[in-house]
Amino acid sequence: MEEKEILNLFDKLFIPTYTRYPIVLRKGRGVKVWDVNGKEYLDFLAGIAVNVLGHCPxxxxxxxxxxxxxxxxxxxxxxxxxxxxxxxxxxxxxxxxxxxxxxxxxxxxxxxxxxxxxxxxxxxxxxxxxxxxxxxxxxxxxxxxxxxxxxxxxxxxxxxxxxxxxxxxxxxxxxxxxxxxxxxxxxxxxxxxxxxxxxxxxxxxxxxxxxxxxxxxxxxxxxxxxxxxxxxxxxxxxxxxxxxxxxxxxxxxxxxxxxxxxxxxxxxxxxxxxxxxxxxxxxxxxxxxxxxxxxxxxxxxxGYLLDSCQRMSKYIIKKLNSLKDKYPQLIKEVRGLGLLVGVELTINGADIVKKCLKKGLLIGTAGDGEVLRLTPPLIIEKDHIDEAVMVLDKALKEAVS
Ligand SMILES: Cc1ncc(COP(=O)(O)O)c(C=O)c1O
CATH class of the missing domain: 3.40.640.10 (Type I PLP-dependent aspartate aminotransferase-like (Major domain))
Structure with missing residues (x-):
């Protein structure tokens, strides 16, 4: 079934409790998921903190x-x-x-x-x-x-x-x-x-x-x-x-x-x-x-995963803080413990989340939408963080221009 047809059927058949992003996910492995068109995404939301070991561990x-x-x-x-x-x-x-x-x-x-x-x-x-x-x-x-x-x-x-x-x-x-x-x-x-x-x-x-x-x-x-x-x-x-x-x-x-x-x-x-x-x-x-x-x-x-979670936490918070230095007009605060990380914005985050999605990164929001929520799997490595922060950087750049 074509992606568009799936989206239309969802609109018709389901009790309308969700605002969904317009992608149909079919497959996941580790930190990545793929949609029905074969497009790859880096998943830094992980089913909203569900997939602690990544997809299909x-x-x-x-x-x-x-x-x-x-x-x-x-x-x-x-x-x-x-x-x-x-x-x-x-x-x-x-x-x-x-x-x-x-x-x-x-x-x-x-x-x-x-x-x-x-x-x-x-x-x-x-x-x-x-x-x-x-x-x-x-x-x-x-x-x-x-x-x-x-x-x-x-x-x-x-x-x-x-x-x-x-x-x-x-x-x-x-x-x-x-x-x-x-x-x-x-x-x-x-x-x-x-x-x-x-x-x-x-x-x-x-x-x-x-x-x-x-x-x-x-x-x-x-x-x-x-x-x-x-x-x-x-x-x-x-x-x-x-x-x-x-x-x-x-x-x-x-x-x-x-x-x-x-x-x-x-x-x-x-x-x-x-x-x-x-x-x-x-x-x-x-x-x-x-x-x-x-x-x-x-x-x-x-104990490897718990240690790694703490190390990756420091790394991602440091990198996100460098984005804060770069976009002080957009980012108010970066905070988190382990891999439960929030980036408080001066604007609503929905647009940034959509921009990231287009560029192949899944993240979410928290609070009243002004906080970007990052809850990647505990198995992430520095390369994943580098990639995610690079995408977020691009999305923020677009938002200020
Ligand atoms: C702290 C907390 N408690 C309870 C819930 C509800 O969990 P569920 O959606 O599995 O009912 C959530 C879901 O986001 C949560 O974050």
């Missing part, structure tokens, strides 16, 4: 092929082996004692909110139901996750949302202290706000939040859907801040491209859920768990 392809021939799906009414392998490795390498598998980031956050509520209500009584979340956060599109997402543009038209949610500015301890009451159940935060603009908190912010939670007997939920799985140069972003959450959610990179999400928590909190309080038909699907295990093992293998 050998380890994930092999694990999926093996599993798909053996057992594709069984209900959680039964035990299956791939869940166990992934659970053991996640627990061994995190703060957690127990895990629950689901299918996406929003589903993980829904479950985390439910778990926090039931635990706190059982421990302290019915009144402990309020959540505190941050402005500019993003936790997903289903009602619970949407209700703790601090961006009105995503709420509009869907009210009334979940009651019992207060918002405070990210990185503002005074506001957080003021928002806490005898009703507070949990604080939910992304360690770094990704979709909200790649906002990195002050060095001690999360440590102080942890202390506040401990002092007040409040749970800390960290949404590591985007920051987890090596994205920031550590397996989980909380490791940078010298703290541990009570509950953590994962998705995106967890399956190396195959859909899977997870809730991780400590023993005592986990015990608040009992059979029939929470479930997911596809959660812990054997193929998804085999993909997750292969992804996790590859990230952890001899």
């Amino acid at each position: 050998r380890q994930v392809v092999m694990a999926v092929q093996k599993q798909v021939q053996r057992l594709i799906h069984v209900s959680n009414l039964y035990y299956s082996e791939p869940q166990l392998e992934l659970a053991k490795t996640l627990i061994k390498n995190s703060f957690a004692d127990r895990v629950f598998f689901c299918n996406s980031g929003t589903e993980a956050n829904e479950g985390a909110l439910k778990l926090a509520r039931i635990y706190m209500k059982k421990k302290y009584g019915e009144e402990r139901f309020e959540f505190i979340a941050a402005f500019n956060s993003f936790h997903g599109r289903s009602f619970g996750s949407l209700s703790v997402t601090g961006q009105e543009k995503y709420h509009h038209g869907f009210e009334p949302l979940l009651p019992g949610v207060k918002f405070v500015p990210f990185n503002d301890l005074e506001a957080l202290n003021e928002a806490i009451s005898e009703k507070t159940c949990a604080i939910i935060l992304e360690p770094i706000q990704a979709e909200g603009g790649i906002n990195i908190p002050d060095k001690n912010y999360l440590k102080r939040v942890r202390q506040i939670c401990d002092n007040e007997g409040i749970l800390l939920i960290l949404d590591e859907v985007q920051t987890g799985m090596g994205r920031t140069g550590k397996l989980f972003a909380y490791e940078h801040f010298g703290i541990e959450p009570d509950i953590m959610t994962l998705a995106k990179g967890l399956g190396g491209g195959i859909p899977i999400g997870a809730i991780l928590t400590k023993e005592e909190i986990a015990q608040a859920f009992a059979p029939k309080t929470h479930a997911s038909t596809f959660g812990g699907n054997p193929v998804a768990c085999a993909a997750g295990f292969a992804t996790l093992e590859t990230i952890l293998e001899d």
Whole structure:
């Protein structure tokens, strides 16, 4: 089918939830993808921080092929082996004692909110139901996750949302202290706000939040859907801040491209859920768990990828800062941790993203569109960064001329 015909059919057949760029992607390998016309793109968005090992990584392809021939799906009414392998490795390498598998980031956050509520209500009584979340956060599109997402543009038209949610500015301890009451159940935060603009908190912010939670007997939920799985140069972003959450959610990179999400928590909190309080038909699907295990093992293998992520982070931020020096009228700030990188512009970034796309580079935006979001796979090398920055340079040059 011709590209144009495909675009027309998409326009007609799909519920119109997406603004898509006009390319039809057919094949991917490593850091590259190709469209139906054979045009090559360097992928510095990686499925918005999903393809941590790049496209079609050998380890994930092999694990999926093996599993798909053996057992594709069984209900959680039964035990299956791939869940166990992934659970053991996640627990061994995190703060957690127990895990629950689901299918996406929003589903993980829904479950985390439910778990926090039931635990706190059982421990302290019915009144402990309020959540505190941050402005500019993003936790997903289903009602619970949407209700703790601090961006009105995503709420509009869907009210009334979940009651019992207060918002405070990210990185503002005074506001957080003021928002806490005898009703507070949990604080939910992304360690770094990704979709909200790649906002990195002050060095001690999360440590102080942890202390506040401990002092007040409040749970800390960290949404590591985007920051987890090596994205920031550590397996989980909380490791940078010298703290541990009570509950953590994962998705995106967890399956190396195959859909899977997870809730991780400590023993005592986990015990608040009992059979029939929470479930997911596809959660812990054997193929998804085999993909997750292969992804996790590859990230952890001899530490190379996490080290490389940190080295490539320094390199890309240095190169982007030289673009900032070259285009001070366009670039306000370059910021990031690991390979979660934002370039804040003085203009809306949509036009720059389109120019890059035409030149064979995939990047995205964050915030209200004024931040370019770069989330390349952890496998990138200096050559890829040189190429991407060269394309971005050309796009910025066109924008100023
Ligand atoms: C931090 C964070 N939480 C939750 C989500 C929602 O994940 P999903 O789209 O898999 O539901 C996202 C997606 O961008 C995210 O970045």
